[in-house]
Amino acid sequence: MSTSERKFATRCIHAGYRASPASPAVVAPLVTSTTFLLDDASYAHMLAGRADEALIYTRLGNPTLDVVQERLASLEGTEHALVFASGMAAIHAALLACLPRGGGIVAHRELYGSTWDLMVNVLAPYGIRTTLVDLDDPKARKEALAQHKPQVVYCESVSNPTLHVADLPAIASDAHAVGARMLVDATFASPALQRPAEFGVDLVIHSATKYLGGHSDLTAGVVAGREEDLRGVYRWLQLAGGCLDPHSAALLERGLKTLPLRMRAHCANASALARHLAAHPKVAQVLHPSLAAHRSHATAKRVLPDFGGMLSFVVKGGDEAALRCVRALELALEASSLGGVETLVSLPFNTSHARFTPAQRAEAGMPPGFVRVSVGVEDLADLVADFDQALAR
Ligand SMILES: Cc1ncc(COP(=O)(O)O)c(C=O)c1O
Numbered sequence: 001m002s003t004s005e006r007k008f009a010t011r012c013i014h015a016g017y018r019a020s021p022a023s024p025a026v027v028a029p030l031v032t033s034t035t036f037l038l039d040d041a042s043y044a045h046m047l048a049g050r051a052d053e054a055l056i057y058t059r060l061g062n063p064t065l066d067v068v069q070e071r072l073a074s075l076e077g078t079e080h081a082l083v084f085a086s087g088m089a090a091i092h093a094a095l096l097a098c099l100p101r102g103g104g105i106v107a108h109r110e111l112y113g114s115t116w117d118l119m120v121n122v123l124a125p126y127g128i129r130t131t132l133v134d135l136d137d138p139k140a141r142k143e144a145l146a147q148h149k150p151q152v153v154y155c156e157s158v159s160n161p162t163l164h165v166a167d168l169p170a171i172a173s174d175a176h177a178v179g180a181r182m183l184v185d186a187t188f189a190s191p192a193l194q195r196p197a198e199f200g201v202d203l204v205i206h207s208a209t210k211y212l213g214g215h216s217d218l219t220a221g222v223v224a225g226r227e228e229d230l231r232g233v234y235r236w237l238q239l240a241g242g243c244l245d246p247h248s249a250a251l252l253e254r255g256l257k258t259l260p261l262r263m264r265a266h267c268a269n270a271s272a273l274a275r276h277l278a279a280h281p282k283v284a285q286v287l288h289p290s291l292a293a294h295r296s297h298a299t300a301k302r303v304l305p306d307f308g309g310m311l312s313f314v315v316k317g318g319d320e321a322a323l324r325c326v327r328a329l330e331l332a333l334e335a336s337s338l339g340g341v342e343t344l345v346s347l348p349f350n351t352s353h354a355r356f357t358p359a360q361r362a363e364a365g366m367p368p369g370f371v372r373v374s375v376g377v378e379d380l381a382d383l384v385a386d387f388d389q390a391l392a393r
Helices: 008-014 040-047 063-076 087-098 114-120 140-150 168-177 227-240 246-255 260-278 299-302 318-328 358-363 382-393
Strands: 082-083 104-108 128-135 152-156 181-185 203-207 221-225 285-289 310-315 344-346 370-374
Touching: 008 063, 008 246, 008 260, 063 246, 082 087, 082 227, 087 114, 087 181, 087 203, 087 221, 087 227, 104 140, 114 128, 128 140, 128 168, 140 168, 152 168, 168 181, 181 382, 203 227, 203 358, 221 227, 246 260, 246 285, 260 285, 260 310, 260 382, 310 318, 318 382
Parallel strands: 104 128, 104 152, 152 181, 181 203
Antiparallel strands: 082 221, 203 221, 285 310, 310 370, 344 370
């Protein structure tokens, strides 16, 4: 049986590399060389514009990167995957590869702050128009697509930090009906919970800094999709130069091996902590797709096998009360980022969405007192006790 026919957890460990007499190391070798011996075949590949298919120079391709790219493609169920120096480098390359001069994006209105900033403030001067809508409202979606005729429809499979779960099959189908490419940032779900290409998504993007790496010790990004669609993305990777360092690629390759184990633990802890916080008298609201009151609960049950490791909650008393609670935590750490084994908490008002006005934050579903939690894999009883003592202060 070939590796590609095996189950997900097996592919997390074995896809992309297998020890053999020619390469007897059980763990995929880390190749740090920036450059490689040239031969006639390398020159021919360069001339044909297919430098990625030969071993020439690490910005164009590297054996350690090849292993992790093949594994990621296998996990996403796509023909190919490319790794980048960060999630933002991946998002930037994927967008620019799909947008002509003066092109248009229709994006879901709830986005990671830097993605919003890139689209609305950085790409706009280059003539790229971004229209933000509620992509899960079928009427608003169809109207925006008909009116703006975008080349790209973009959303996060689970949004940061409101944990809105996108109805990907419906959105991808409407995007294709107007000839647009569907791009999804699937960072929060990870391929352990969802493989957006199965729903017709063209390019699947990750900040691999999060769950894929899993240990808060590397920065990386991924774009996965069809070979043909990735050719343009590779041009941006190669020429804008956002390539992943092989050391980080090796860490990412190791992290992927435990992805299913970690995601199971993240999801179980997050669902239990969400239930606990929802009953707490100092908490006004908890957002986690496992809760029946969450607006995406029904969609989540349809498109995800579990509800994810991120939750958000609103502390009664506004941002000051929330900050007091976060600063009183003794186990969970006040830090941005997410998806590592340790529990991290952050407040969008002074981190990811600091560039939003209070009104824009409220409009995007983050009222005062909003706290985002990346629930780690610590013992649940310790986590519950930590949030209880912090809320009691
Ligand atoms: C959903 C999402 N997408 C993309 C990014 C950007 O990733 P990176 O920090 O690896 O560039 C982040 C970072 O927090 C994120 O949360």
